[in-house]
Amino acid sequence: MVVLHQCPLVKSWLLQLILILGVWEMGSGQLHYSVPEESQHGTFVGRVAQDLGLEVDELMPRMFRMVSQGRGDYMEVNVQNGILFVNSRIDREELCTKIPVCSIHLEMILDKPLRVFHVEVEIKDINDNAPIFPAAEQNLIIAESRLPGSSFPLEGASDDDIGSNSHLNYKISPNEYFTLDVQNNEEHGESLVLVLKKSLDRELAHVYNLLLTATDGGKPAQTGTAQLVISVLDVNDNAPVFNQSVYKVRLFENAKNGTLIITLNATDLDEGINKDITYSIRTIHPHNLGALINLDPSTGQIKLKGELDFESIKLGEVGVEATDKGTPPMKGHCKILIEVLDVNDNAPEVSVSSLSVPVPEDSPPGTVVALLSISDRDSGANGQVSCSLWPPGIPFKLVSTFKNYYSLVLADSLDREQVAHYGLVVMAQDQGDPPLSSSSSLVVPISDINDNAPTFAQPTYTVFVKENNPPGAHIFTVSASDPDMVENALVSYWLDEKLWPLSSYISVHSESGKLYVLQPLDYEEMKLLEFQVRAKDAGLPSLCGNVTIQVFVVDENDNSPAVSVPVEDAPTLLVVPVAAGHMLGKIHALDADSGYNAWLRYELLEATSGPWRVGLYSGEISTTRALDEAEGSSSQNLLILVKDHGKPVLSSTATFSLSLVANAQAVHTDVHLPRSGVSSGRLVNNANVYLIIAICSVSSLFLLVIIVYVALRCQCQPKEAMMYGPGTATLVCASEVGSWSYSNRHSHILAGVSGEASAKNDLMVFSPNIPVFAENGEVQNGKELVPNASGQVS
Incomplete structure (x- = not known):
């Protein structure tokens, strides 16, 4: 006990083993009851407690109960009185089908102490099912040529009951041609055949309707029936015949897949299989039509199973054969003519068969540029095409040369310098409804001819070049433009020396048009060069243009002033007294330059305290104050500087000698020439007024x-x-x-x-x-x- 108390799992296992052994010893008793199927709820089955020898008053205290083994709740026991009764409807055919003995096994259990009793309830069959044929109507086809004694199997009836309730007897309605024969074989079971007693004649009766009856062995007996429809099969002595030998069908090419083309109908005067007809295609033309149609062999319907194309198939011919199922089979024939109707499903096609490009710009009107062909696979109005050119206003036109053949010709003069190429669109449109159109693009380049001479931006250019320029100096660049192209626009430059030999002064680069001065220019020798530069292209024949160039030589200050004085050795004598502003003499100087470079001014080079001055631009030497006799008997040298206005300034000097005397003697002027090494000019003695x-x-x-x-x-x-x-x-x-x-x-x-x-x-x-x-x-x-x-x- 101590061990069991300490090990509860071992204790539980030992108790279950003891209970199982007790049940095995006490469950040896068994009861057997029977009850008919289809018994209603509450139907008495047996007194279980009494039959097991149990007291009714001890059922409840000992916890009496019933357990059904997988048969649902068909049975129930009253735990108060121990009576077993039907709890729910029982259908033996549903519960046990064709099993000969159908039983429900129950267990009656007492818990205190534990005892188990086995109870078996047998379900008895009753004749609650009538014989049933698999089909309410059985069809037989018997050729009128079959001999008497021929047998024809029939499908028998079935009965879900068992025993005598399922034993069946057959009969047919009375007739003079047929009888039944039921054969029982232990190996193959029962078979039911219909036996022909006399020959049939289809012309007398082609159908026999007989009632087949099956009766079971139950009490009361139940019956089942089936209708026998016996068709007399005619001998195949008639061929199928079409109602027309030739059928004509018109079909649009855009018909949808599955469209019914025609339904054929052939008839056969025979009956039965001799009248059953299957249709098949015997011949077809063209061959590609066979892939586009489908013939139903049983209904004779011909349907479209692809897409028709008028451009591929315009007319088709199909030979159809109708064959009956007789022996031997017989055939009939017909012909179907299928006309495919065109729809406007093809746009015109434009193709260029010849293209002569580029077109010279001097081509005369009427020159053929391209040959075009227009095609449309449709027919009738759908295939009639009209053509036009786009854009409008171009110097080309279409000329019809033949049906659907056109020439693209030049309609006006060309000028490549205005339009170098033309983009043309040839548009073609058919007359269908709705119309379809297409287009083809052409590019017509215009080739250049030498029809433009080189031109300068202006007819004359004026160029200023300072003198003493370095040899080879670039002074100007001429540029002529030529709207032509390639060699026709390749311009070269050269000098026109007809009016003046310029080769020693000016040169022009033949390709760039740069003008160069070949030698230094001297303004004092040459002030203007005027010449023409000609521009010539490389076309054949070449064209020329010219421009006038005026080169003005600009003076530089490269000449010093030259002083000129009277040629006398005696100095200038001045008799005093002299009033202020008295003019003693005048310095004359010339400059070979011009402009500012030749504009001279005079200055006293050495400032003295003497009363002398020189005119800035006149060169006149005069006194600044009055001189008296006290200043006589003296001499002075005045150093005069002559300068121009050039850059840089060039100058010369002159010495003016002056003697003061107190008496009225002759006055002589003595001017010494420049001492600075500058070259002097020629002497002039003109008076100022001249x-x-x-x-x-x-x-x-x-x-x-x-x-x-x-x-x-x-x-x-x-x-x-x-x-x-x-x-x-x-x-x-x-x-x-x-x-x-x-x-x-x-x-x-x-x-x-x-x-x-x-x-x-x-x-x-x-x-x-x-x-x-x-x-x-x-x-x-x-x-x-x-x-x-x-x-x-x-």
Whole structure:
């Protein structure tokens, strides 16, 4: 006991073993009852407690109960009186099907002490099921040619009951042609056959309707029936016949897949299988039509199973054969003609069979550029095509040469410089409903011919070049444009030397058009070079253009002033007394340059305490105060500096000797030439009045020439820009602060003015608006030179 108490698991296992052994010893008793199927709830089955020898009053205290072994709740026991009764409806066929003995096993259990009793309740069969045939109607086909004694199997009935309740007897309705034969075989079971007693004649009766009855052995007996429909099969002596030998069908090519084309109907005067017809295709043309149609062999329906294309199949022919199922089979034939109707499902196609490009721009109107062919796979109006060109206004047109053949011809003159190529669109549209269209793009390039000469931006260029330029200096670049292309636009440049031999002065680069000065220019020798540059393209034949170049040589300050005095050895004598402002003499100087470079001024080089002064621009030497006799018997040398306004400033000096005497003796002038090593000019003895008259006359004449020249240029052509070297400048005009100057050298361009022998034969005008040049000969920004109030140039 101590061990059991300490090991509860062992204790529980021992108790279960004891109980099982007790049940085994006490469960040897068994009762057997029976009850009919379909018994209602509460039907008495047996007195279980009494039959087991148990007291009724001890059932409850001993916890009497019933356990069913997997048979549901068909039975129940009253634990108060020990009576077993039916708890729910019992269907033996559902519970046990065809098992001969159908039983329900129950266990009656007493817990105190534990005892088990086995009870078996047998369910008895009753005749509650009538015989049933598998089909309410059985069809038999018997050829009228079958001989008497022929047997035909029938399907028998079944009965879910067992025993005698399931034993069946068969009979048919009375007739003179058929009888039943039931054969029982232990190995193969029961078989039911229909036996022909006499020959059949389909012409007398083609169908026999007989009632087959099955009766079971129950009490009361139950029956089941089936209708026998016996068809007499005719001998196959008629072939199928179509109602038409030829069928004509019209079908649009856009018919959908599955469209019914036609339903064939063939008839056969025979009956039965001799009348059953199957349809099949015997011949088909064209062969590709076979993949597009489907024939139902039983119904004779021909349907579309693909997509028809009028352009591939326009007319099809199908031969159909109808075959009956007789023996031997017989056949009938027909022909189906299928016409495919066109729909506008194809757009026109434009193809270029020939294209002659590029087209020369000098091609005459009517030149054939391309040959086009237009095709449309549709027919009728769907295949009729009209063509047009886009965009409008182009110099081309379409000309119909034959049905659906066109020529693209030139309708107007061409100019490649305006339009280098044309993009054309040929549009084709059919006459279908709705119309379909397509287009084809063409690019017609225009080839160039040499029909444009090189042209310059302006007819004349004016270039300013300072003198003493370095040899080979680049002074200007001419550029001509040619709207042609390739070699027709390849321009080369050359000088026209018909009017002036320029090869020693100017050269032009044949490819770049750069102008070069080959040698230094001297303003004092040459003031203007005017020539023509010609531009020639490389076309065949070549075309030329020209431009006039005016090269003005700009003066540099490269000449010093030259002082001229009377040729006398005696000094100037001055008799005192002399009043203030008395003029002693005048210094004369000339400068071979022009403009500011030739504008001279005079200064006393050494400031003295003497009463002397020199005119800044006149060169006149005069006294600044009165001189008396006390200052006589003395001599002085005045050093006078002559400078121009050039940059850099060049100068010369002269010495003026002066002697003061107290009596009225002859006065002589002695001027010493420059001591600075600067070259002196020629001596002139003209009086001041003649010099002024000559200057005014020549200046007036030259000014008149300039005014006439400018007026003519402004009237004949538009105002042109003038060029300073490679850049653009303005017209050179005389300034109000300018001055006139003589040049002692001859000019090749400007004609001389006649005058006195001592006067100069050329006249130059200078202006403060002359550009300033760099040392290499290239033009820099222009700068206006204006003298200030003191006469200095700034």
